[in-house]
Amino acid sequence: xxxxxxxxxxxxxxxxxxxxxxxxxxxxxxxxxxxxxxxxxxxxxxxxxxxxxxxxxxxxxxxxxxxxxxxxxxxxxxxxxxxxxxxxxxxxxxxxxxxxxxxxxxxxxxxxxxxxxxxxxxxxxxxxxxxxxxxxxxxxxxxxxxxxxxxxxxxxxxxxxxxxxxxxxxxxxxxxxxxxxxxxxxxxxxxxxxxxxxxxxxxxxxxxxxxxxxxxxxxxxxxxxxxxxxxxxxxxxxxxxxxxxxxxxxxxxxxxxxxxxxxxxxxxxxxxxxxxxxxxxxxxxxxxxxxxxxxxxxxxxxxxxxxxxxxxxxxxxxxxxxxxxx
Amino acid sequence: xxxxxxxxxxxxxxxxxxxxxxxxxxxxxxxxxxxxxxxxxxxxxxxxxxxxxxxxxxxxxxxxxxxxxxxxxxxxxxxxxxxxxxxxxxxxxxxxxxxxxxxxxxxxxxxxxxxxxxxxxxxxxxxxxxxxxxxxxxxxxxxxxxxxxxxxxxxxxxxxxxxxxxxxxxxxxxxxxxxxxxxxxxxxxxxxxxxxxxxxxxxxxxxxxxxxxxxxxxxxxxxxxxxxxxxxxxxxxxxxxxxxxxxxxxxxxxxxxxxxxxxxxxxxxxxxxxxxxxxxxxxxxxxxxxxxxxxxxxxxxxxxxxxxxxxxxxxxxxxxxxxxxxxxxxxxxxxxxxxxxxxxxxxxxxxxxxxxxxxxxxxxxxx
Numbered sequence: 281x282x283x284x285x286x287x288x289x290x291x292x293x294x295x296x297x298x299x300x301x302x303x304x305x306x307x308x309x310x311x312x313x314x315x316x317x318x319x320x321x322x323x324x325x326x327x328x329x330x331x332x333x334x335x336x337x338x339x340x341x342x343x344x345x346x347x348x349x350x351x352x353x354x355x356x357x358x359x360x361x362x363x364x365x366x367x368x369x370x371x372x373x374x375x376x377x378x379x380x381x382x383x384x385x386x387x388x389x390x391x392x393x394x395x396x397x398x399x400x401x402x403x404x405x406x407x408x409x410x411x412x413x414x415x416x417x418x419x420x421x422x423x424x425x426x427x428x429x430x431x432x433x434x435x436x437x438x439x440x441x442x443x444x445x446x447x448x449x450x451x452x453x454x455x456x457x458x459x460x461x462x463x464x465x466x467x468x469x470x471x472x473x474x475x476x477x478x479x480x481x482x483x484x485x486x487x488x489x490x491x492x493x494x495x496x497x498x499x500x501x502x503x504x505x506x507x508x509x510x511x512x513x514x515x516x517x518x519x520x521x522x523x524x525x526x527x528x529x530x531x532x533x534x535x536x537x538x539x540x541x542x543x544x545x546x547x548x549x550x551x552x553x554x555x556x557x558x559x560x561x562x563x564x565x566x567x568x569x570x571x572x573x574x575x576x577x578x579x580x581x582x583x584x585x586x587x588x589x590x591x592x593x594x595x596x597x598x599x600x601x602x603x604x605x606x
Numbered sequence: 607x608x609x610x611x612x613x614x615x616x617x618x619x620x621x622x623x624x625x626x627x628x629x630x631x632x633x634x635x636x637x638x639x640x641x642x643x644x645x646x647x648x649x650x651x652x653x654x655x656x657x658x659x660x661x662x663x664x665x666x667x668x669x670x671x672x673x674x675x676x677x678x679x680x681x682x683x684x685x686x687x688x689x690x691x692x693x694x695x696x697x698x699x700x701x702x703x704x705x706x707x708x709x710x711x712x713x714x715x716x717x718x719x720x721x722x723x724x725x726x727x728x729x730x731x732x733x734x735x736x737x738x739x740x741x742x743x744x745x746x747x748x749x750x751x752x753x754x755x756x757x758x759x760x761x762x763x764x765x766x767x768x769x770x771x772x773x774x775x776x777x778x779x780x781x782x783x784x785x786x787x788x789x790x791x792x793x794x795x796x797x798x799x800x801x802x803x804x805x806x807x808x809x810x811x812x813x814x815x816x817x818x819x820x821x822x823x824x825x826x827x828x829x830x831x832x833x834x835x836x837x838x839x840x841x842x843x844x845x846x847x848x849x850x851x852x853x854x855x856x857x858x859x860x861x862x863x864x865x866x867x868x869x870x871x872x873x874x875x876x877x878x879x880x881x882x883x884x885x886x887x888x889x890x891x892x893x894x895x896x897x898x899x900x901x902x903x904x905x906x907x908x909x910x911x912x913x914x915x916x917x918x919x920x921x922x923x924x925x926x927x928x929x930x931x932x933x934x935x936x937x938x939x940x941x942x943x944x945x946x947x948x949x950x951x952x953x954x955x956x957x958x959x960x961x962x963x964x965x966x967x968x969x970x971x972x973x
Contacts, residue, residue, distance in 0.1 A: 361922065364877025373854040404876045465955045468944065475924060479906075491854065599925030600653060600941035600962035601903035605848075605887045606680055606696055606726055606773070606834070 303473045306533040307453050314352040314526070315359075319438070319445035321348035326431075326438035333427035335416060339513075342416055345437070346409050346515060350522035354484035354530070357476055358456075359447035365440050368404045371411075372509055373491055379405035380414060386432075387424050394432035396439065407436055410510070417512035475596040477534060478586075481527055482598065485583040492520050493576040496563045503563040516560045520575075521552045531590060540589045544582035551575045637688040638708045640970060644670040646707070647971065648930050649691050650939055651679030651964040659961065660693045662707055662970075665932045667945030667957030673710045676701065680726040681774075684970040685756070686734045692716070694739070696965075697773075698794065699724030702739060704759050714759040722750060722764075723794070727774045730756070731781065731814075738783060740772040744794040747771045749787050751816065768810030768818050770801070774835045776843070781814030784843050784865075788832040790850070802850050807833040809845060811865050822869040824861075831857055835888055837931075839895030839913060845869075846900055849884035859886040860900055862915050872915030881907050881920055888966055890929045890936055899936040899948060903927045903965075908938050908948055919950050928967030939963035 325341040332338070349369060352360070360366040371379050382403040386393055393399060399407070411433050415426040459467035467473050496508040496516070508516040528545035531538055555562075555571055562568020591597045640646060646662030653659075658675040660682060673693075680696035689707040702716035702724055718724050721744050728739040737759070739752040749767025754760065767775075769787025777783050789807030791800045806829050811820040824831055830851035837844040843863045851857070856879035858871040874881065882902035891898045897918075898911040903925050910919040925941030929948070936948040943959040 357922070361881070364875075364879075364881075367877065367880065375852060375854050404879070465953070468942070468955075468958065472924065472942065479924065495854075599903055599906070601887065601925050601927035601965055602906070602941070605885065605903055605927065606965055 301533055301535050303459075303470070303477060303534060304457055306477060306530055307456055310526075310530050310533045311352070311355060312448060312453060314348075314355070315441070315445040315448050318345075318348040318352055318441045321345040322434070322438040322441040326434040329431045329434035333430060338430065339416055342409075342412055342513070343515070346510070346513070346519075347522060349409060350519055351526045354480050354487075354523060354527055356480060356483065358452045359444045362443075362447070364404050365444055367408075368440055369408045369437060371405045371408055373495055373507070374405055374410070378403070379411060382406035383411050383414060383429070384423070387422060387426065387429050391428060394428055396432070396435055399432045399436045400439070407433060408440075409437065412437070413510060413513045419512060471594075471596055474534070474594040475599075477530065478591060478594055478596045479598065479602075481530060481586055481590070482583060484523060484527055485579055485586065488520055488523055489576060489579050489583065492516070492523075493560075493572060493579070496560045497569070497572060497576065498563075500569070503569065505559070505561045505564050508560040508563075511559045514558045517552060517555060517558050521549065524549050524552065524579075531586075535590070535593055538590045538593050540585050541582070544578070544585045548575065548578045548582055551578055637690065637706065639687055640684075640689050640707075643689045643708050646670045647932055647969065648937065649682040649684055649693075649968040649970060650928055651675065651682065651693065651966070652943070652959070652961040653678065653964060654961040658964075660691065660705065661959075662691075663945065663967075665937065667937060667939075669959065671707055671710065673705050673707070673712075675703065679964060681728075681966040682968050683728045683730055683737065684968065685730055686732060688734065692728055692730075692737060694724055694726050694728055697723065697725040698742070698744070698792065698797070699726060702728065716754065716759060718752065719761060719764075721745070722752065724752075725749075725771070725773055729775050729777045729783065732777065736762075738775060738777075740767065740775045740785065742771060742792075747791040747800075749785065751775065751783070751785065751812070763816075765812060765816030766818075768812070768821060769808045770805070771807075771832075773833075776836045776838055778811075778838065778843075782819065783812050783814075784836060785810045785812065786833045786836050786845060788834045788848075789829070790832055799850070802830060805830060805832065805850065807831065807847075809833055809843065809863055809869065820865040822863045822865075824869070824871075828857060828871070831859075833861070835886070837889045837891040837898065839891050839898070842895065844889055844891050844898050846886035846889035848886060851884075853884055856880060857884065859884070859902075860889070860898065860909075860911060860915060870915060872911060872917075874909055874911075874917040874920070878907075878909065878917065878920045881905050882909070887927050888929045890931045890967075890969070892931045892934050892936070893971070894934065897931075897934070897936070899929045899931070899938070901926045901929045901938060903941065908936075908953075910936075910948065910950065921948065921953050923953055925962075927965050928963055930967040930969040932969070932971070937967060939967050 322345045325345040328341040383406040459473045460470045498504040647665040648663040659672045661672045662670045679693045682693045691705045693703045695701045704714040722741045725740040737754040741750040741752045749772035751765040753763040767785045771788040771790040772785045773788045774786045787808045789805040809822040831847040835846040845861045847859045858873040860872040861869045863869040882905040885904045886900045888901045901908045906924045928939035941962045943961045945956040946953040
C-alpha cells in the first residue's frame with residue numbers, strides 16, 4: 281500500500297521522468313499502438329477482400345490481421361468487451377461447431393444478410409478471424425462461392441477493430457489515464473487500473489494453458505491435435521508465441537521490476553521457439569507431446585510467478601470474490 | 607474472539623447512539639426491531655485488513671453497524687422483526703452466529719450437530735419462530751435442512767433437502783421453502799469437489815413440514831451446471847448456476863422455475879455468452895418480479911434480465927459479487943469495498959468502504 285501510494289505520487293509529480301513504467305506507459309506504448317495496428321491490418325484485409333478473391337492475396341493479409349489481433353487479444357476489458365466485440369473477432373474455442381453451422385447458413389442463404397449492418401447482427405460465432413479461416417482454408421469443398429462472404433466477414437472484422445480503436449483513442453484512454461480523479465467512476469483509484477491489467481495477464485496465461493495447449497493435449501490416451509487453435513491456417517504455435525510476446529511487452533510497460541516474470545516469459549518463448557511443430561500435431565506422438573507438455577508446465581509456472589512477483593510489485597492481486605467464490 | 611464489540615463508528619452522533627443502544631440492549635427485553643437501529647436495508651459480510659466483519663447497510667450503502675466475525679462469513683439471514691442476524695461461515699461451515707445488531711453482542715453460537723456442516727445459507731420462518739439452515743452430511747454431502755427454534759436457538763429437527771450439496775434456501779409464501787441442491791459432493795475437510803462427472807443438481811420445493819412437493823432438474827447435457835443461488839419472483843423462482851463443465855461451452859447461468867412446470871433456462875445474448883465465465887455468484891429480483899440481476903466476480907459483470915429471462919443489460923466492474931434488490935432496482939457490492947446502484951444504463955457510485963465486500967448482499971426488506 282505504501283509503495284503504491286509512493287508510486288502514485290511519483291507518477292503524478294514526475295510524469296515526464298522516463299525511468300518510470302506504469303499503466304500510462306502501458307496505454308501509450310502498448311494498448312493504443314496495438315489497437316491502431318489491428319485497425320490498420322484488418323482494414324488492409326478488408327480492402328484486399330473488396331478488390332480480389334485471390335487466395336494468394338487474401339491469405340497474407342489474413343495472417344497480418346491475425347498477427348495484429350495477437351498483439352491485443354489479451355486485453356479483454358473496456359472497448360473490446362462492448363457488445364461482445366472481442367468475441368466477434370475471435371470466437372474460439374467452439375467445441376460444438378456453432379460458428380461453422382451459422383456460417384454455412386450465411387454461405388447458402390439470402391445475400392442481404394451480408395450487407396454490413398445486417399452482417400453485424402449475425403451470430404458472433406459466425407464472424408471474425410476463425411470464420412475467415414474456414415473460408416480461406418476450407419477443410420472440404422464449399423457448397424457456394426465463398427467470395428461474397430469473405431468480403432462481408434473481412435469488412436465486418438475491420439469495422440469492429442476500428443470501433444475498438446476509435447473508442448480507445450477518443451474516450452477510453454482518457455478514462456484510464458484519469459483513474460482516481462473526481463468524476464471517474466470507471467476507475468475509482470489508480471491501483472484499479474493496475475489490477476485490471478494484471479488480471480488480463482493472468483487470464484491470458486490461463487487461456488493459453490487451458491485452451492491453446494490444454495485442448496489439443498487433452499489426455500495421454502486420447503490426444504486431440506485437431507482441437508488446436510487455428511490448425512487450418514497453421515497458426516497454433518505462432519499464436520502462442522505472439523501472445524506471450526505481447527504479454528511480456530505489457531509487463532515491461534507496467535514495471536521495470538519484475539525480473540522473474542520476464543525471465544519466465546523468456547523461458548516459455550525459448551521453448552516455443554525451439555518447438556518445430558506449427559500446428560502442435562506432436563501432441564499425438566510421445567516425444568512431441570513431452571515437449572508441448574513442458575511448454576504448458578512452463579506457462580503454468582509463469583502464471584504462478586506473475587501472481588507471486590508481479591502482483592505484489594504492482595500492489596494488486598486477483599479479486600477477493602473472483603479468487604474464491606461460492 | 608467471540609466477544610461482542612462494535613467497530614468504531616464513523617460519526618460522533620453514531621457513537622453516542624450506539625452506546626445508548628448497546629446499553630439498552632443489555633438490560634431490556636423484548637429485543638429491538640430493525641427500525642430501532644436505523645432500518646438497515648442490507649446485511650453484508652466483508653474482510654478488513656485485520657479480520658472479518660458483518661455490516662448493516664442503508665439503501666445508499668452507508669454502514670449503520672458492524673460486528674466482527676470469527677472467520678470468513680458467507681451469507682447472513684435477517685430475523686423478520688427483531689434486529690437479529692445470523693451470520694453463516696462459508697462452507698464447509700462450523701459456525702452460525704446469532705448477532706444482536708443493536709449491541710453487536712453474539713447472542714448464540716450455532717454449531718451443527720455431529721456429522722453435519724453448515725453450507726453457507728439460512729432463512730427464518732415468516733414469524734421468526736424458526737431458523738432453517740442449509741447443511742450437508744459431512745460424509746457424502748447429502749443435503750439437510752436444519753431447524754432451530756429462535757428463543758434459545760436450539761436444534762429441534764432436520765429435513766432431507768432432496769439432493770446433494772444444498773446451498774441457498776428461500777422461504778416462499780405459505781411457509782414452503784425452496785432449496786438449491788447444487789449437486790456437488792465435497793470433501794468433508796476442505797472444498798475439493800468429488801463428483802463432477804456424475805453430479806445432478808436440482809431445485810426442491812418443500813412444504814412447511816419438510817415434505818417434498820416438487821422438484822426440477824436440468825437437461826442431461828447441463829447436469830454439470832450447479833444450481834446454487836435463488837431469488838423469488840411472484841409465482842416463480844429465479845436460480846443462478848455455476849458451470850463445472852467445459853469452459854469453452856456457453857451455457858445459461860440463469861433459470862426460472864414456476865413449480866408445477868419445468869424450469870426454463872435463460873441464456874444471455876450471444877455477445878455476452880462468456881461474460882460471466884461460466885459462474886453466476888449472486889442473484890436478486892425486484893419485489894415486483896420485473897427485473898432480475900445476476901453477478902459474476904470472475905467475469906466482473908452484473909447482468910440484468912427482465913421477468914421473462916431476456917437479458918437487458920451487462921455492466922462491468924472488477925470483482926462484483928453481492929447483489930440485492932431495493933425498490934425497483936438493485937445494489938451491488940464489490941471486492942474493493944464499493945457499493946453501486948445498478949441502472950439499465952450503468953452503475954452509479956453509492957459509497958466506498960475500506961474493506962472487501964464478500965460474496966453476498968442480503969436484503970432485509972419484506973420477504
